[in-house]
Amino acid sequence: MLANKGVNQGVAPVTYGEGNRPPRGDYAHARGDYTCDQNWSAYSPQEHDLYRRLYERQASQLVGLACDEFIEAVEHLGAAQRIPRFDELSEKLHRATRWEVVAVPGLIPEEAFFALLAKRKFPVTGWIRQPEEFDYVVEPDVFHDLFGHVPLLFNPVFADYMQAYGAGGLKASRLDACELLARLYWYTVEFGLIATPQGLRAYGAGILSSAGELRYSVHSPQPSRVGFDLQRIMRTRYKIDSYQTTYFVIDSFRQLFDATAPDFTPIYRAVRAQPEIDAGVVLTNERLIAAACTPG
Template sequence: MFADFRDATAPAGDDWTIPQNWSHYTVEDHRVWDLLFARQQARLAGRAVRAFEEGLDVLRLSHSGIPDFDELNARLFARTGWTVVAVPGLVPDEVFFRHLSRRQFPAGNFIRSAKQLDYLEEPDVFHDVFGHVPMLTNPRVADVLEMLGHRGLEALDKGQLHRLSRLYWYTVEFGLAREDGALKIYGAGLASSFGEAGFALEDEAVARHRFDLARVLRTRYRSEAFQLCYFVIDSFDSLLDALESADLDALYATLDGLPELDAG
């Protein structure tokens, strides 16, 4: 169950930000974070890209307990100009992408219970901070997220959010990268999931496609179960280049005349 200070009905203004209220976390909350962190760090050994491991070190996330966003932001902002802002949970799409366009990452200020270690429908502070924030210490990934914020706002105006959300899903949340000849995890949904972190790399029935922007925009995804396909980038430079050079309006127009592709 969520902590008592979480108030999803009263965001502090149009940006939905609220205080993290770090002092209100309980001993049990911190214990759950430490358990999740230790378990997931061991699970990711040899499975995550170097940028993720480096981000953990830069942000000192191995320190015991849920991170204080003020301390976290001092290190993160100095690295890439990003900050983490506390929100009560899932926020409206426009709010979410506006935050990204301003180099602000919205993170839930609550943590799952010990009974929900393996699955939580709504992203909590562990998913958001452990899964996403280490990658934001990488300048290229930081630029990708900001660009996705701007592209997301544009997609909302054009009625194409369903396509742009697929791009976010198959990169930021469930992306794989080829690094030193091996497949590695960089997506936060994989980095924060004990089960899917292994599944994405090792299950023989899963399709792993080389990243192709048009195909990503056509491919549905699953939000309630492990993915049936993943997309593999060659590098963060190549991903940023693909986003910078893409004429998304033309792609949207072309893809609107083509059938959708099922996940997997």
């Protein structure tokens, strides 16, 4: 996860790092690329049980709210009774899409994050939240990263999108466009929705790992749900201290991947020539998607 963002369980992420307490994790033992050893044997029985309870709560909500690709892939994480071993998970993931998961101490700088994605390495935070943070954790922990992000890396198209995003991020850092690309990540990888034949479903990790936002994002009449538009997304600010007021809806993962194929240099230029858009604002004549009907 990027160093200036956190993810929580109950509401959307908040800004982290300026004047707040230092990030968790042992950065002293991190390598030059910010990866480190998972140290799986150091997890306590209580931490494994906390992971189990988080996993079971979220898994029980997936049907009818998460996309089928995620529901099918989440089983690759293995038994819910314990925090997965990253090496074992990486073996399965590499066979499927040539990705692997690597441990990091916590939040890492943008360029380090982009570089790992470009190499098909997904950084997963090694530590797990405290029991009192069961419903709310500021920084992304091992549960958010594993449960929210890793399953869709077993999907070949989404896996390729993530690598393309990483490569694009390295270029964006040279073009002073990281903020624009961060909005794309936020509104797709973290808080994306997808239109399916069965109705609206979630695929973003920030939604899928949240106890409350999963149902809210799919069923609530309050937020705006806008058809995917790359420039519109890059112009749109996002909420960092509440549920999202705007979600963007893709038609397929192929649409998402194809959107990353062009050179973003002229796109950044076009976006900068237009005004930014506040979260929740609905523009004239844009394609809005209705909330999914509540079952029953």
